[in-house]
Amino acid sequence: MLVRLRLGTLKRLCFGLFAAALVCGGHVNASAATAEQPNIVIIVGDDMGYSDVGFNGSKEIPTPHLDALAAAGTKFTNGYVSGPYCSPTRAGLLTGRYQTRFGHEFNPSAAKNAGLPLTERTIADRLRGAGYRTGLVGKWHLGSSPDRHPNSRGFDEFFGFIAGAHPYMPGQGPPIFRNREKVKETEYLTDALGREAVAFIDRHQKEPFFLYLAFNAVHTPMEAQEERMAKFAHIKDTKRRQYAAMMAAMDDAIGSVLAELDKTGLSDNTLVFFFSDNGGPTMATTATNGSINAPLRGSKRTTLEGGVRVPFLAKWPGKIPAGKSYDLPVIQLDATRTALVAGGADQANDKMLEGVDLLPYLAGKNAAAPHEALFWRFGEQMAVRKGDWKLVKYDPVVDGGKKGATDARLYNLASDLSEEKNLIAEEPEKAKELQAAWEEWNKSNVPPLWGQNEGKAEAKNKKGKAKRRAAAAAAE
Structure with missing residues (x-):
């Protein structure tokens, strides 16, 4: 009968037997002793407004695929991220630790060695060590030096861009990479990220995989396709209409990923998380994108609810209740720990990890709050x-x-x-x-490794130097 099982299932069963043997010897956490490792997909949106998804009550912007994900899983009404800014949240997610523990308090500066410190192990490092194929599709924003490249931080495969923002229309902006090689992209970027995520799943459907799908939608620049814009002609404000079209593109891309999991028969054994990296940028000192955080007050770059409480979902059939809401506070660090426990990569004595495994709480086995604070x-x-x-x-x-x-x-x-x-x-x-x-x-935090506005100041200085050199050359 075993000969009829797919290769990936055999591989996972072997992992379970191996893990169980180790558990009997007292060498690893019992959570690793699972018969079959689940696939793990973590999807992150960028600068989303709290109320701009259907499952949080939006009537203006339909998000049918995200709503379907919410219906098939659990919605966290008090879902948080550990920072009100793009890169710090990602640093927290990838390490499972408050980013202030290792100085990643702000977006990285333009300095050569700025980025996720090399002392930190990533979720990709840990899951790869447990036998997973690991992939990142989309935005990195955790350092640009070769030793901070995604392929150096645990990801077997990378398709996307290194910086914190990127234009959406093809042929613009910084390079798009496939691993360390520049590639020419011809599709609208959100569509391209969806395409690459689907291809990753298709390539690795016979082995356990971890996919980190990090959209840059709906971060500025505001660039939407005309055909999607036309669907929102009723929205008079141009920026808001662009935002809605960009949200629709991301929802479509997520829909294609969920459809691929269904098509390959992997949905029942795939743990999926979705959340935004921070709240929508709505205040004057941010690059606003037309998002709405109401009824929350505040904005990206603030510690008010509008900056740190985000749309947040999880799905794993049979393990996470479907169509439910969970009302106690959780944080994106919990997604890291939950994934590591599910994948057999967690170690109970690793005090560095600060999230909790959410499965006992969601299954009703633990009625306490996941966090005291x-x-x-x-x-x-x-x-x-x-x-x-x-x-x-x-x-x-x-x-x-x-x-x-x-x-x-x-x-x-x-x-x-x-x-x-x-x-x-x-x-x-x-x-x-x-x-x-x-x-x-x-007391356990450290000073920031770089300042909040260092990157902008250095970029401005660099631009100024370039202008001065050009003027000098013209004068000659």
């Missing part, structure tokens, strides 16, 4: 959420003020989701409790 540090801004209470210092640009950080504000999110009523005067002891918890957490 969640924490954020972003320069002068900070936040801690403990139960329904949140203490936060945020960028006052959101309120029309000058850049920096407010004094501490205390909110009860159960009754004040929009963080409008500051209760610090009424609840001083609760504020002290949360501040003490944050300060204890902060």
